[in-house]
Amino acid sequence: xxxxxxxxxxxxxxxxxxxxxxxxxxxxxxxxxxxxxxxxxxxxxxxxxxxxxxxxxxxxxxxxxxxxxxxxxxxxxxxxxxxxxxxxxxxxxxxxxxxxxxxxxxxxxxxxxxxxxxxxxxxxxxxxxxxxxxxxxxxxxxxxxxxxxxxxxxxxxxxxxxxxxxxxxxxxxxxxxxxxxxxxxxxxxxxxxxxxxxxxxxxxxxxxxxxxxxxxxxxxxxxxxxxxxxxxxxxxxxxxxxxxxxxxxxxxxxx
Amino acid sequence: xxxxxxxxxxxxxxxxxxxxxxxxxxxxxxxxxxxxxxxxxxxxxxxxxxxxxxxxxxxxxxxxxxxxxxxxxxxxxxxxxxxxxxxxxxxxxxxxxxxxxxxxxxxxxxxxxxxxxxxxxxxxxxxxxxxxxxxxxxxxxxxxxxxxxxxxxxxxxxxxxxxxxxxxxxxxxxxxxxxxxxxxxxxxxxxxxxxxxxxxxxxxxxxxxxxxxxxxxxxxxxxxxxxxxxxxxxxxxxxxxxxxxxxxxxxxxxx
Numbered sequence: 198x199x200x201x202x203x204x205x206x207x208x209x210x211x212x213x214x215x216x217x218x219x220x221x222x223x224x225x226x227x228x229x230x231x232x233x234x235x236x237x238x239x240x241x242x243x244x245x246x247x248x249x250x251x252x253x254x255x256x257x258x259x260x261x262x263x264x265x266x267x268x269x270x271x272x273x274x275x276x277x278x279x280x281x282x283x284x285x286x287x288x289x290x291x292x293x294x295x296x297x298x299x300x301x302x303x304x305x306x307x308x309x310x311x312x313x314x315x316x317x318x319x320x321x322x323x324x325x326x327x328x329x330x331x332x333x334x335x336x337x338x339x340x341x342x343x344x345x346x347x348x349x350x351x352x353x354x355x356x357x358x359x360x361x362x363x364x365x366x367x368x369x370x371x372x373x374x375x376x377x378x379x380x381x382x383x384x385x386x387x388x389x390x391x392x393x394x395x396x397x398x399x400x401x402x403x404x405x406x407x408x409x410x411x412x413x414x415x416x417x418x419x420x421x422x423x424x425x426x427x428x429x430x431x432x433x434x435x436x437x438x439x440x441x442x443x444x445x446x447x448x449x450x451x452x
Numbered sequence: 453x454x455x456x457x458x459x460x461x462x463x464x465x466x467x468x469x470x471x472x473x474x475x476x477x478x479x480x481x482x483x484x485x486x487x488x489x490x491x492x493x494x495x496x497x498x499x500x501x502x503x504x505x506x507x508x509x510x511x512x513x514x515x516x517x518x519x520x521x522x523x524x525x526x527x528x529x530x531x532x533x534x535x536x537x538x539x540x541x542x543x544x545x546x547x548x549x550x551x552x553x554x555x556x557x558x559x560x561x562x563x564x565x566x567x568x569x570x571x572x573x574x575x576x577x578x579x580x581x582x583x584x585x586x587x588x589x590x591x592x593x594x595x596x597x598x599x600x601x602x603x604x605x606x607x608x609x610x611x612x613x614x615x616x617x618x619x620x621x622x623x624x625x626x627x628x629x630x631x632x633x634x635x636x637x638x639x640x641x642x643x644x645x646x647x648x649x650x651x652x653x654x655x656x657x658x659x660x661x662x663x664x665x666x667x668x669x670x671x672x673x674x675x676x677x678x679x680x681x682x683x684x685x686x687x688x689x690x691x692x693x694x695x696x697x698x699x700x701x702x703x704x705x706x707x
Contacts, residue, residue, distance in 0.1 A: 209535065210542035217543070234561050295462035302682035304637040306644075307674040310659040310667045314481040390551040394641055397554060398656075405554070412557035420558050424550060431549020 531590025
């Protein structure tokens with residue numbers, strides 16, 4: 198695709214977003230929605246910039262990011278290790294498969310009360326919830342990626358005298374990495390969503406708490422700010438992961 | 453035989469681990485699996501809670517059905533037309549990392565705590581994966597089939613219904629399956645935020661009142677709901693698209 202087509206596509210894509218903001222503004226300007234319920238977009242933006250400069254809001258973002266990364270990292274490590282093990286070893290597969298089958302469709306938010314009772318109201322319960330939710334997409338895509346590695350690649354590595362243990366790291370893991378990274382991308386967005394929800398349920402800090410605190414005092418403007426912030430965070434993290442992906446997969450034909 | 457029994461064995465294994473863990477920890481807030489299971493009949497026998505479950509399921513069914521009815525055509529159109537795709541893609545990308553259930557406090561301000569707000573949140577949660585998978589499915593339809601259809605005198609609308617829809621059906625159903633899990637999750641979360649009726653209401657009220665065996669019994673019930681709905685959907689899917697092999701046989705759940 199040439200650059201002009203990309204540019205026109207981009208313009209076309211901006212239309213609905215602009216339209217949404219325009220409808221939002223119009224609803225307020227023409228008095229269909231009271232300002233207390235639906236603050237105008239300009240005011241939300243101004244409030245957001247104002248909030249971003251305050252220490253308390255920055256601390257809330259930091260708390261949210263810490264939980265997000267902690268939970269997500271545990272999920273990545275656990276998911277890749279278990280996924281690889283299940284793909285390589287049939288007896289591990291026989292154990293992991295039914296357990297994943299039962300646990301994957303479970304609504305994990307429902308587990309949150311149990312986590313609260315078990316590990317308390319601090320960071321741990323939120324991190325664990327993020328881990329639970331982020332784990333399965335990574336585990337499944339790792340398993341899928343690793344079990345569809347071309348057999349010829351493994352045979353050639355064996356013919357070249359690579360010991361079996363090294364085949365895992367030198368052949369299977371790299372070959373599965375596009376699939377693993379796709380799983381990571383799904384999980385990252387899930388982590389953003391889940392950490393926010395967990396903070397909304399019980400928390401004294403973090404972006405979710407900011408939203409709940411605003412909701413309790415009916416400050417509509419302050420309710421929009423954390424929501425927009427978490428979406429922006431999601432977009433930025435997604436972009437960063439995309440950069441990492443193009444760097445890691447630079448040798449792959451199509452990624 | 454072994455394949456069918458494996459998920460049940462996994463459930464049983466998880467319950468046994470739970471039982472042993474709670475016996476080892478011996479804490480008031482962590483009842484044993486047997487105690488939790490014993491609390492299930494009292495919940496299911498109670499008329500109030502049955503009404504709550506009914507309300508939950510009704511909202512979920514309506515939200516899910518409307519979301520599929522709207523998102524599937526949109527996704528298919530996006531997959532077949534580049535203009536439509538570039539029109540909607542950026543908007544969907546921005547909306548994707550927004551935690552849908554976190555919109556609940558704001559939507560509650562506008563629509564109240566009733567059914568409408570909760571159904572709307574479920575609708576929002578379900579539509580994105582369905583749009584995404586329909587889009588991917590429609591994009592992957594073989595051009596040659598469309599050309600043959602056009603050569604045989606099918607109009608654009610007929611081609612859409614008779615060629616694109618069946619060809620994309622396996623992918624669409626994958627999206628619906630993800631959507632189903634999501635609907636359950638958003639249902640629980642929305643009811644947790646607007647504590648008025650529903651299964652989430654029972655769960656989190658029990659948590660607040662310290663009725664720990666009810667909490668754990670509810671977790672089992674909600675989990676069983678997720679697994680049963682997923683299994684039912686899988687049955688239906690297997691009938692509808694007997695000709696295609698599922699890519700993942702386990703849904704990727706989102707929040």
